[in-house]
Amino acid sequence: MYWCSVTTKIAFLVTIGLILSLTGLMSYLFLPYIVEYNVKQQLVLSPTSMTFDGWQRPSIAIYTKFYIFNVTNSDAFLNKQQKPILQELGPYTFRETHEKVNISWDHMNGTVSYKTIRRWHYVAEETNGSLDDEVVHLNVPMISAANKVSKSVDQSFISEALNVIIEESQSLIFKRNTVRQLLFDGYEEVLLEAAKDFFPETPFTRFGWYYMRNNTSTDGIYRIFTGEKGINRLGLMDSWNNHKINNKWFGSQCEKIEGISGGDFQPPYRLHPKPKNIDFFAGDMCRPITLDFTEEVDYNNIKCDRYMATSALFNYNLPENQCYCHTSSCPANGVLNVSVCTQGSPTAISYPHFLYADNIYLQSIDGLSPNLSSHGFNMDYENTLGIPLNIAIRLQINTVIERNDQMDFAKNFSNNPLYFPQFWFSTTAQVNDEMVEQLNFLVNLVPHYINIISILLLITGFLTLTISAVFTYRSKRNLHISQRQKYKAVEMISTSSK
Structure with a gap:
């Protein structure tokens, strides 16, 4: 019963670790392309696009x-x-x-x-x-x-x-x-x-x-x-x-x-x-x-x-x-x-x-x-x-x-x-300063945030997998010690009965 409970916890930690690691890796590899795609869609000129007003009447001095x-x-x-x-x-x-x-x-x-x-x-x-x-x-x-x-x-x-x-x-x-x-x-x-x-x-x-x-x-x-x-x-x-x-x-x-x-x-x-x-x-x-x-x-x-x-x-x-x-x-x-x-x-x-x-x-x-x-x-x-x-x-x-x-x-x-x-x-x-801030966020901060989030996810996932590995090792060790102590107790009872 004890081992089943431990196995469930380990499986849960491994699953979380794999999900976080894969999410971090996928974010690092593919999120910049997703952002690029969305930016391109927003740049397309149309009466309802985010670029239309600035294109029709430029606000720059x-x-x-x-x-x-x-x-x-x-x-x-x-x-x-x-x-x-x-x-x-x-x-x-x-x-x-x-x-x-x-x-x-x-x-x-x-x-x-x-x-x-x-x-x-x-x-x-x-x-x-x-x-x-x-x-x-x-x-x-x-x-x-x-x-x-x-x-x-x-x-x-x-x-x-x-x-x-x-x-x-x-x-x-x-x-x-x-x-x-x-x-x-x-x-x-x-x-x-x-x-x-x-x-x-x-x-x-x-x-x-x-x-x-x-x-x-x-x-x-x-x-x-x-x-x-x-x-x-x-x-x-x-x-x-x-x-x-x-x-x-x-x-x-x-x-x-x-x-x-x-x-x-x-x-x-x-x-x-x-x-x-x-x-x-x-x-x-x-x-x-x-x-x-x-x-x-x-x-x-x-x-x-x-x-x-x-x-x-x-x-x-x-x-x-x-x-x-x-x-x-x-x-x-x-x-x-x-x-x-x-x-x-x-x-x-x-x-x-x-x-x-x-x-x-x-x-x-x-x-x-x-x-x-x-x-x-x-x-x-x-x-x-x-x-x-x-x-x-x-x-x-x-x-x-x-x-x-x-x-x-x-x-x-x-x-x-x-x-x-x-x-x-x-x-x-x-x-103007407002546009500089928007561009700075889009071209500098967004890629920076993507890298930070991806790395944090990878690190968290790696740590979770490490913890699950350590937990698995300790659980097996404790189980092994428990079983040895059990066998020793059985041998002592058997010897004394003779």
């Missing part, structure tokens, strides 16, 4: 700082006495907000289409100067007019008419306007009114770099994959402006849209192998931007992969970039002509102060000093979920000045194009 170039020697430059000397003004700081509108879901294909409205709100306390600061700047509508004439069918008639208008209106190549006019308010320009007669596609009679862009959508219609048909395609583009190819450029590499990130996030759990580079589409540039992996960084105790825009982005020695050239010859490395995105206006994008660019650009302008820490372009992505945590987008806007013998004001320009810096901007964004 986005700030854009504008640095305007003031021309200090416009007369000497026009008289060919000096190259342009620029003075950097600013920053003029704005809080930027984004909202996705016209959202349309296609569950059959697992995609969603939308447009993004961008709004800018002036932040005076973060600004060096005032929006009423005056700037001597290049009269972009005049330069654009000369460029339009050079590409028009009836060049002679249009050039003669514009020359008369410029002379009668006393339009100047360099003008003086306030920062607010140059950015969002715009300034009146007679040439723009006249241009509508010759170029009906001219949208406005005022010019400002962001004129009529505040509280509007200007970067096209995006259609991205929601992850519903495969989480590995989450956030990647399916089309832009309802086209599967990018018809702004020529060549299969530059026409490619599908598989490029829409910019909000990268597909999660792409760790093995880690992507060497990532692409995200920039509607204002009508092309993707390629960022190269540079290093792992720590952002508030969260491991991130830093991707940077490098010299390769505007390097025309690379075959994959040559389809971004508009003519038979590419410009010197370091700039991208985006006139296909600006209705023919001769505009070029570069890094601020011609960072990474060919020396020919710096040699033609005074007042620039490229610096990687101030002018670099980088994004830090959390390396498990693919969420951007820290962003610094920095680009420079340049106007291309070219000689045009049919326009009186452009006859004396150099035969070599001059890439004239107008301004550069720095758009930075960082996730």
Whole structure:
């Protein structure tokens, strides 16, 4: 009876020990995959998903700082006495907000289409100067007019008419306007009114770099994959402006849209192998931007992969970039002509102060000093979920000045194009403390807790099995001793009876 009771207890302890050990082992081996599966399901974009609100109206603080170039020697430059000397003004700081509108879901294909409205709100306390600061700047509508004439069918008639208008209106190549006019308010320009007669596609009679862009959508219609048909395609583009190819450029590499990130996030759990580079589409540039992996960084105790825009982005020695050239010859490395995105206006994008660019650009302008820490372009992505945590987008806007013998004001320009810096901007964004805490819990603490719980279960199970083994040994030993004592008692009784 005693041995049956002991056996029951031992069996119970062994069972508990095995269950705890197996549970700990299974938790260690499989629970991370279960968590990963559930996280992936939550990341799938839908009207009811946990990611929808933050995707539609990002709550992170986005700030854009504008640095305007003031021309200090416009007369000497026009008289060919000096190259342009620029003075950097600013920053003029704005809080930027984004909202996705016209959202349309296609569950059959697992995609969603939308447009993004961008709004800018002036932040005076973060600004060096005032929006009423005056700037001597290049009269972009005049330069654009000369460029339009050079590409028009009836060049002679249009050039003669514009020359008369410029002379009668006393339009100047360099003008003086306030920062607010140059950015969002715009300034009146007679040439723009006249241009509508010759170029009906001219949208406005005022010019400002962001004129009529505040509280509007200007970067096209995006259609991205929601992850519903495969989480590995989450956030990647399916089309832009309802086209599967990018018809702004020529060549299969530059026409490619599908598989490029829409910019909000990268597909999660792409760790093995880690992507060497990532692409995200920039509607204002009508092309993707390629960022190269540079290093792992720590952002508030969260491991991130830093991707940077490098010299390769505007390097025309690379075959994959040559389809971004508009003519038979590419410009010197370091700039991208985006006139296909600006209705023919001769505009070029570069890094601020011609960072990474060919020396020919710096040699033609005074007042620039490229610096990687101030002018670099980088994004830090959390390396498990693919969420951007820290962003610094920095680009420079340049106007291309070219000689045009049919326009009186452009006859004396150099035969070599001059890439004239107008301004550069720095758009930075960082996730808030609440999101950092949530991500830290999900990517750091949850795996840590899983390991701790699994190890505790294994240890408890092992100890339980050890205790059951010891208990079994002692029980058998006690039973053996008990039986020996019983046999001795029997022998003593037997001997005494004799």
